[in-house]
Amino acid sequence: MPRERKSRVEFHIALRRSEDDEEKAIDEMKKLVKMHDNLLEVSGKIEEVFTGILFIDLFGIIGMMCSLAFLAFAGIGWLFFTKYFMMFLAASWNAFNHCYYGNRLSDASVEVADDVYGSSWFNGKLKYRKLTVFVMLRAQNKVQLTGLSFLNANLETFHWVKKQN
Numbered sequence: 273m274p275r276e277r278k279s280r281v282e283f284h285i286a287l288r289r290s291e292d293d294e295e296k297a298i299d300e301m302k303k304l305v306k307m308h309d310n311l312l313e314v315s316g317k318i319e320e321v322f323t324g325i326l327f328i329d330l331f332g333i334i335g336m337m338c339s340l341a342f343l344a345f346a347g348i349g350w351l352f353f354t355k356y357f358m359m360f361l362a363a364s365w366n367a368f369n370h371c372y373y374g375n376r377l378s379d380a381s382v383e384v385a386d387d388v389y390g391s392s393w394f395n396g397k398l399k400y401r402k403l404t405v406f407v408m409l410r411a412q413n414k415v416q417l418t419g420l421s422f423l424n425a426n427l428e429t430f431h432w433v434k435k436q437n
Contacts, residue, residue, distance in 0.1 A: 294397055301403050308384065308411065315377065315415045326370060327419030330433060333367045337437045367433050374417040374425025385411035 337360055344356035385408045393404035417425040 294400055297396070298400055298403060301400070301407065305403075305407060305410075308407070312415065315381075315417075319417060323418055323420050326417060326425055327422060330367060330370065330419055330423055330425075330429070333363050334433055334436050337363050337367075337433075341437050364434070368430055370417075370425050371427055371430035371433075374429075375427045378414045378416045378424075378426060381411065381413075381415035 340356045340360040340363065344353050344360060347353055347356060388404050388408050388411065391404070393401060396404070419425065423429050
């Protein structure tokens with residue numbers, strides 16, 4: 273089971289326990305808040321390292337795809353068309369991978385708030401309700417991979433890249 277999926281399952285289990293034992297649920301929620309903080313910290317470090325690389329890579333892919341599309345249709349013969357078209361598909365796959373996994377990361381960050389809101393947090397004691405509202409407020413901020421804060425790595429960006437060609 274992927275780590276992202278496992279953490280969501282753990283989160284659901286902790287929320288379901290809130291109906292049985294409130295103090296245990298508060299302890300579980302505190303552990304999950306620490307885990308969420310660690311995930312935010314790691315994603316921030318990933319963003320810090322890969323932001324420039326992602327920017328250069330996506331714009332390089334746009335340039336490469338434009339050139340390959342031109343060469344595929346301006347080339348002489350079937351062999352040139354096939355060769356350049358295969359390279360075009362490889363560049364498209366590279367851009368899709370960046371954007372798909374960036375989209376999954378931002379979707380997973382928003383799902384935390386949705387999961388907490390979907391629980392029966394409003395039936396708990398005041399301490400538990402405050403903690404869950406705190407978690408919901410923190411989890412509403414989307415985690416996104418960006419290219420120098422200019423391009424968000426998501427499926428909309430992939431669509432934009434494809435439109436440029």
